């Protein structure tokens with residue numbers, strides 16, 4: 001069976017609280033995230049992006065609607081099945097303070113029962129891919145915010161997931177490191193054909209890395225529009241000079257501007 005898409009239908013979520021009115025985070029979100037593609041999600045702060053991610057990862061149940069992982073079977077029919085292998089780079093890095101960088105990155109493999117030799121070798125490789133070689137024995141408290149974020153990224157990559165969820169993976173990085181890692185990630189993604197869902201506040205990043213950009217409205221969030229990023233791959237630093245890049249930026253910013261203003265009044 002070939003994995004084809006994550007399909008979400010009329011997803012809504014309300015957070016209930018004992019002493020406050022409920023918060024509606026998502027309302028009627030319907031969207032397909034196609035396999036082997038990068039879908040970037042942009043939207044104003046608080047519109048429900050991380051909530052959507054928790055639901056997609058099966059860590060929280062939506063108040064309404066459904067999430068399905070769709071496969072194409074041998075006879076060409078589409079049907080829902082179990083989720084494929086998934087990994088997440090969370091917005092707050094969630095590193096374990098008592099573990100070294102190496103053991104933080106190897107943690108997921110350890111839970112899967114991968115032998116010490118193999119998990120350390122794979123973790124070291126992932127650490128190298130985020131340019132942190134030499135920091136394997138450091139503890140999280142000895143790292144800068146940007147370095148912690150890169151450990152978080154390595155922890156996702158090491159799992160060789162079919163679907164990689166990234167929640168603001170570059171938010172804490174300085175502009176140059178961010179650019180560099182965006183390029184690295186773009187190469188990884190282009191080579192591996194992974195399905196990636198990338199949440200970001202940066203319109204440039206959404207376009208640079210994405211095959212599609214889903215633009216969300218202010219809370220309660222729904223997907224206002226999904227745009228195709230018809231820019232050639234492989235992409236690199238020159239991509240930003242492409243005329244089409246500028247057009248997409250203007251279009252997405254136009255959609256977001258009103259939503260950001262609404263979110264400030266919310």
Ligand SMILES: Nc1ncnc2c1ncn2[C@@H]1O[C@H](COP(=O)(O)OP(=O)(O)OP(=O)(O)O)[C@@H](O)[C@H]1O
Pocket residue numbers: 015016023024025043044045046047048049050051052091219
């Ligand atoms: N556990 C919770 N209990 C109550 N309300 C919550 C909870 N988690 C999130 N919310 C509310 O749901 C809304 C959406 O939150 P969410 O974290 O999904 O936003 P976001 O789009 O990821 O924002 P940001 O871009 O700032 O990360 C917000 O109004 C938030 O206050």
Ligand SMILES: [Mg+2]
Pocket residue numbers: 049050051091167
């Ligand atoms: Mg968030």
